[in-house]
Amino acid sequence: MLGFLHTEVQNNLTNLQIAELLRDVAASYQLRDKDKYKFQIIAYERAADAVEHASSELKDLWDDGKLEDVPGIGPSIAEHLGELFKTGHSKHFDSLMKDIPADAFKLMELPGIGIKTAMKMIKAGNPKEVREKLKEVAEKEKKGKRHLLPYAATVAHEVMEYLSENPATMRVDPLGSLRRQASTIGDIDIAVATNDPVAVIDYFTKYPKSQKMIEKGEHTASILLPGGIQVDLMTQPIESYGSLLQHFTGSKHHNIALRELALKKGLSLSEYGIRKSQEPNSKIQKFKTEEEFYKYLRLDYIEPELREDTGEIESAKEHKLPNLVELGEVKSDLQIHSSFDIETSHDLGESSIEEITKKASELRYEYIAFTEHNPSQKGHNDSQIVEILKRKRENIDKINYSLKNRHVSSIQKVFNSLEIDILSDGSLPVPEQGLELLDFALVSIHSSFNLEKDLMTKRVLTALTHPKVRIFAHPTARKLNEREGVELNWPEIFDFCLKNNKWIEINCDPMRLDLPDNLVREAVKLGVKMTFGTDAHHKDGMDNMTFGVSVARRGWCEARDIINTRSLVEFEKLLKEGE
Numbered sequence: 001m002l003g004f005l006h007t008e009v010q011n012n013l014t015n016l017q018i019a020e021l022l023r024d025v026a027a028s029y030q031l032r033d034k035d036k037y038k039f040q041i042i043a044y045e046r047a048a049d050a051v052e053h054a055s056s057e058l059k060d061l062w063d064d065g066k067l068e069d070v071p072g073i074g075p076s077i078a079e080h081l082g083e084l085f086k087t088g089h090s091k092h093f094d095s096l097m098k099d100i101p102a103d104a105f106k107l108m109e110l111p112g113i114g115i116k117t118a119m120k121m122i123k124a125g126n127p128k129e130v131r132e133k134l135k136e137v138a139e140k141e142k143k144g145k146r147h148l149l150p151y152a153a154t155v156a157h158e159v160m161e162y163l164s165e166n167p168a169t170m171r172v173d174p175l176g177s178l179r180r181q182a183s184t185i186g187d188i189d190i191a192v193a194t195n196d197p198v199a200v201i202d203y204f205t206k207y208p209k210s211q212k213m214i215e216k217g218e219h220t221a222s223i224l225l226p227g228g229i230q231v232d233l234m235t236q237p238i239e240s241y242g243s244l245l246q247h248f249t250g251s252k253h254h255n256i257a258l259r260e261l262a263l264k265k266g267l268s269l270s271e272y273g274i275r276k277s278q279e280p281n282s283k284i285q286k287f288k289t290e291e292e293f294y295k296y297l298r299l300d301y302i303e304p305e306l307r308e309d310t311g312e313i314e315s316a317k318e319h320k321l322p323n324l325v326e327l328g329e330v331k332s333d334l335q336i337h338s339s340f341d342i343e344t345s346h347d348l349g350e351s352s353i354e355e356i357t358k359k360a361s362e363l364r365y366e367y368i369a370f371t372e373h374n375p376s377q378k379g380h381n382d383s384q385i386v387e388i389l390k391r392k393r394e395n396i397d398k399i400n401y402s403l404k405n406r407h408v409s410s411i412q413k414v415f416n417s418l419e420i421d422i423l424s425d426g427s428l429p430v431p432e433q434g435l436e437l438l439d440f441a442l443v444s445i446h447s448s449f450n451l452e453k454d455l456m457t458k459r460v461l462t463a464l465t466h467p468k469v470r471i472f473a474h475p476t477a478r479k480l481n482e483r484e485g486v487e488l489n490w491p492e493i494f495d496f497c498l499k500n501n502k503w504i505e506i507n508c509d510p511m512r513l514d515l516p517d518n519l520v521r522e523a524v525k526l527g528v529k530m531t532f533g534t535d536a537h538h539k540d541g542m543d544n545m546t547f548g549v550s551v552a553r554r555g556w557c558e559a560r561d562i563i564n565t566r567s568l569v570e571f572e573k574l575l576k577e578g579e
Helices: 015-033 038-052 060-062 073-086 091-097 103-107 115-123 126-145 149-164 196-204 240-250 254-264 290-296 312-316 353-362 382-406 453-464 490-500 517-526 540-553 567-577
Strands: 171-173 190-195 212-216 221-223 231-234 267-270 273-276 332-336 367-370 411-415 420-421 439-446 469-472 503-507 528-534
Touching: 015 038, 015 115, 038 073, 038 149, 060 073, 060 420, 073 091, 103 115, 103 126, 115 126, 149 171, 149 190, 149 196, 149 231, 149 290, 149 540, 171 240, 171 267, 190 240, 196 212, 196 221, 196 231, 231 240, 240 267, 240 273, 240 290, 254 312, 273 290, 332 503, 332 528, 353 367, 353 382, 353 540, 382 411, 439 453, 453 469, 453 490, 490 503, 490 517, 503 540, 517 540
Parallel strands: 190 231, 332 367, 367 411, 420 439, 439 469, 469 503, 503 528
Antiparallel strands: 171 190, 212 221, 221 231, 267 273
16 A cells, blocks of 8 residues: 555556555545545545556546546545646645554555554554564565556557557557456567568657667567556567467467477477478478468467467367357346445445446447345345335336337346345345345355355355345455455356356456456356356446456357347346246
């Protein structure tokens, strides 16, 4: 955390640093009075999430007068951030954090430690314990944070757009983990096909957002961008560009396995092409495209997302590679949070049901589900929760009546659902009468993350047993770069879902991308069906569907593995089968 900000001038912060600062502010409010400042805490935490997901640097947006265009940043927070960018300080932030030791914010980087726990540790007078914990923080920071896929993809896209404007650029592509659509990305690698590498390299090193030129050679160069992102460029003539693309897309393990296959054929592979391994001076076979490269090895083309040495080479030999699901095949979004106030246990959405329905129509979906968090048990008895859910049911019915009679939208129906907390014992905090008002329910873990595996598995299976529950949402409960997933007996979970017509979500939120791709692959092998849910809390978050599709593709999913590729008629039939 950035507890140093109230003592040092900081006006050149990265988005990640700003997000951490906003979380520090939220923590400061919580320390003062979490009930009194409930809305401020929610506002700053929501703003932190929005900044972390923002595709442009916040300072650039402020320079352009577009700071409030970021969902979650209202006039008040924008004003404080503007002061920070302008002067290096925010009086409001400083006043909130001035009496809180910087170490308290640092301790919050560790799982399970909030601001109150951190303050208790510091005040307890056990400096050895605090030092040990701070050492853990330092080790964590030393490992460094990888960039979330959407952020890295946006940065790369901007650089590639810039490179495309150079006349010497014939083709430009991402490489490495970004091209393979991994959930987090280290350095960004880019390839350019050109017959004039000097011109491209010179142009690249003059990229307007570059803070530093790290290296410049005849065919390669590296620059450093804001946020500590390193971008490496490689160039190659078009006639051998396919070899370069294949080699530097990776993964390392895929390429090792591919080289072993080639050696058995008496061939040697490199980024320049393929030659006979026993004849180092033999003519190198060049390839314009990767398709030609793989075909030369008598393999079907292997999509970048599959190149992890998990059986894709054997499948390519036998013509058994999956027909991977495409974004265009998705007909619905099955986790969206609207601003319809049902006094939720967690954060409420920011866009109205009507705004979200319109956005879904723009995305050409046939149906969507509104899955606000369940009403909070705190301050509500069962009958009050039921009354709240009746209001939502009535509103959904009105929307569906309108859709049925207007026929002006691709959306044919919206479903009334909830994302319900799985309590530590597996019970659901919604009375039976309230559950009956739903078309179906999602369940997810939002607390008690450290239960041992057997207890956690029992907890989840207990929740999934209810007939209204159809989807296990963000199943590992992980948050990328922040929190590891919970421990579950996945064979047992998968087996239960398969036998009881339950579905497992691939959550498309960039902070989650959960179910992880390795578990998606296991689910596919067993025949467990999965769903896509963007977990959008603003209509723009629905655009994150593409990242969930990437996870599915990395997990070898075909359209048949994903419930969202079904038509409305098929989906309703599947719902009835589970009742």
